[in-house]
Amino acid sequence: MYFAALLARTEDGWEASDTELDDVEALSDLTDLARDASVDEDTVLVYIEQEDAWFGVVRVDGEEDPRIYVSDAAAAARSSYGEILLTDELLGREPGAEDEIAALEELVGLDGDEDDDPEFGREDEPGGDDAAAPSAGAADADHDPDAVPAGPIGDASILADLGLSERALLTLRTDALAEIADALGADEVLESVR
Template sequence: MYFAALLARTEDGWEASDTELDDVETLDDLADLADLAREATADDDETVLVLLEQEGIWYGVIRIDGEDDPRVFVSNAAGAARSAYGEILLTPELLGQEPEDDSALDSLTDLDGTEDGEPDPAGGSGADAGADPDAPPGTPAGPVGDTELLEDLGVSEKQLLALQSDAVNEIADMLGAADVLEAVR
């Protein structure tokens, strides 16, 4: 089960609204949703957070400040990669991958010199050793993105990384926005 909400910071505290992601296909589409939420506030430079979770599997936080590029954190890239909504957040840049300009030769050989799918003589399976077998190749099994995106709002990197289930509610609670989030849940 998925849940997504927008939190917009205002002079009076946080305002929350739930959001449908049916028409969202890219990170830019999410940023456009945040812009709509920001229009409801008095200041176009206010912080807007998009909180997204797939219950018990992964959560994501997207932060948009004014005209800045969105900052993104995903708790479990491999789990999110198997999700239609998670794929929106897992851009090549977030995953530390090159844009899809790779030559055919580069895609045939892993960095360790083995061909894709060829066992690594050291016992692994090439560059994807230890990766989630159900996730797309090159997707890390753990968190990715900006782990410090909520530091100035009172949620430390350590706290963000320690969250497991019910992460969206815990983040809202740490931000002082639990009541407004609960109202839209």
């Protein structure tokens, strides 16, 4: 079960609203959603959690690039909403790397003649040189959610200036939103949407 909330900072404190993510397909959609909720281009936090598995916080400050923190990248990678947050940049990959890997896998699958070339060898034949060319299995590891690092990823100082230290954020596991809202002084407004 998922829960998502928007917390928008205003002159009078925080305004909270729950939000539907059905139309959100990419981080840019989520960022636009946050900017639409912003009052005078002030800070907006988008909080997403999958019960007892992971949570993520996206911070949008005006027109600046969004800042992201995910409590468990490997768990989030198995979630459609988590995949929105796990951008190539956050994972330290070259943009479009997955597309390039898929294209290479397709080329390798289409041309079986290269496997007969003694320079490349075949991994299933004696004398094959596994190191000379990456196997399709090695490329598949990049698509495997287990290849995503387990544990926290992203900007752990995302809420430090709002009252929740990096260390405190890294220790949060379940029911993190209550702790975050308490640190921000937004616990009462959050209760109205939870």
